[in-house]
Amino acid sequence: METKLLTIDPKNIDEAALEEAAQLLRRGENVAFPTETVYGLGGCATDEGAVRAIFAAKGRPADNPLIVHIWQPDQVYDYVRCVPENAKKLMEAFWGGPLTIIMKRKPIVPDCVTAGLDTVAIRLPSHPVAHSLLRLCGCGIAAPSANVSGRPSPTIARHVLEDLNGKISMVIDGGVCDFGIESTVIDVTAEVPTILRPGAVSLEEVRALLGEAEYGGGGKGVPKSPGMKYTHYSPKAEVFMVKDPAHLNGLAKGKNAGILAYNAENGGFSASCVLSAGKDNFEYAARLFYLLRSFDEHGVEVIYAQMPQLGGIGDGVYNRLSKAAGGRIL
Ligand code: TXA
Ligand code: MG
Numbered sequence: 116m117e118t119k120l121l122t123i124d125p126k127n128i129d130e131a132a133l134e135e136a137a138q139l140l141r142r143g144e145n146v147a148f149p150t151e152t153v154y155g156l157g158g159c160a161t162d163e164g165a166v167r168a169i170f171a172a173k174g175r176p177a178d179n180p181l182i183v184h185i186w187q188p189d190q191v192y193d194y195v196r197c198v199p200e201n202a203k204k205l206m207e208a209f210w211g212g213p214l215t216i217i218m219k220r221k222p223i224v225p226d227c228v229t230a231g232l233d234t235v236a237i238r239l240p241s242h243p244v245a246h247s248l249l250r251l252c253g254c255g256i257a258a259p260s261a262n263v264s265g266r267p268s269p270t271i272a273r274h275v276l277e278d279l280n281g282k283i284s285m286v287i288d289g290g291v292c293d294f295g296i297e298s299t300v301i302d303v304t305a306e307v308p309t310i311l312r313p314g315a316v317s318l319e320e321v322r323a324l325l326g327e328a329e330y331g332g333g334g335k336g337v338p339k340s341p342g343m344k345y346t347h348y349s350p351k352a353e354v355f356m357v358k359d360p361a362h363l364n365g366l367a368k369g370k371n372a373g374i375l376a377y378n379a380e381n382g383g384f385s386a387s388c389v390l391s392a393g394k395d396n397f398e399y400a401a402r403l404f405y406l407l408r409s410f411d412e413h414g415v416e417v418i419y420a421q422m423p424q425l426g427g428i429g430d431g432v433y434n435r436l437s438k439a440a441g442g443r444i445l
Contacts, residue, residue: 166257
């Protein structure tokens with residue numbers, strides 16, 4: 116299959132050009148598109164063939180459910196049996212934006228989208244290209260991150276092509292994604308609202324809004340968010356998370372190694388490849404997946420990455436990095 120590349124300027128959207136992508140989606144084909152978090156690989160949410168093709172292109176395990184993307188809050192009622200009070204508050208406060216809400220699903224949502232669960236994940240992105248595409252399509256779009264399963268999520272169109280060229284109908288290039296890590300996933304069907312995946316909408320912000328919220332889903336037993344049990348975000352190089360940046364040079368010495376650290380440009384670091392995580396956690400998040408792939412392009416065999424400071428979006432960076440590192444902390 117030939118994968119078309121369509122470039123759309125998010126600041127000046129050419130809707131006539133974008134209509135071609137919407138048509139492909141309506142016909143049941145798969146199109147990758149930018150969101151404010153990472154690039155997504157879309158297919159019409161109620162078209163089982165389109166959804167199965169997403170799983171096939173990514174090599175994604177069938178028991179890992181997808182997020183349904185919408186452009187108007189009222190569309191939740193197409194897919195969800197009831198919208199709890201807490202969900203209404205979250206939608207009001209954080210949509211469009213990087214928050215995915217898990218609610219009880221309606222039968223219209225195919226089993227292959229939800230992996231047979233009785234819940235469905237819904238997200239209303241803020242990215243103007245995603246927004247226009249969803250509006251032109253008319254239907255909800257099921258979309259996981261547009262990477263081969265297990266690889267770092269793509270934050271630029273070139274990284275989508277690296278993984279999926281020849282396997283999908285189109286990639287829409289809308290530039291670099293703002294946040295760089297995937298949306299916060301929150302389950303409002305639990306007694307206490309439970310964040311299953313940390314992201315740019317933080318535990319602190321959700322607590323301030325709802326009064327209570329907790330992290331969950333990562334413990335023993337059946338994970339509530341099936342995606343949490345898989346290896347993730349792995350570049351070809353081996354990754355280690357390092358607590359004390361003073362140890363980075365020593366670890367990298369004598370190896371074909373990369374160092375990733377805050378403000379690395381002024382840190383006195385020395386390694387085969389030194390890349391900066393930026394000055395704060397928002398920059399670390401925005402660059403993380405991009406830089407993990409860059410280290411591979413530089414051909415390093417091992418990456419030593421400074422542990423992010425916790426709190427806010429830092430929890431999301433910590434979560435992705437510790438998965439990339441297979442939990443190895445030095
Ligand atoms: O920012 C994002 O969320 C991006 C962009 C493209 O929107 N999408 C994304 O999708 O990250 P994906 O498929 O890579 O991650 C979806 C996560 C997985 O961990 C999955 O297990 C979880 O959401 N999930 C989906 N439906 C669920 C459900 N019904 N119950 C619990 N977890 C669910
Ligand atoms: Mg993903």
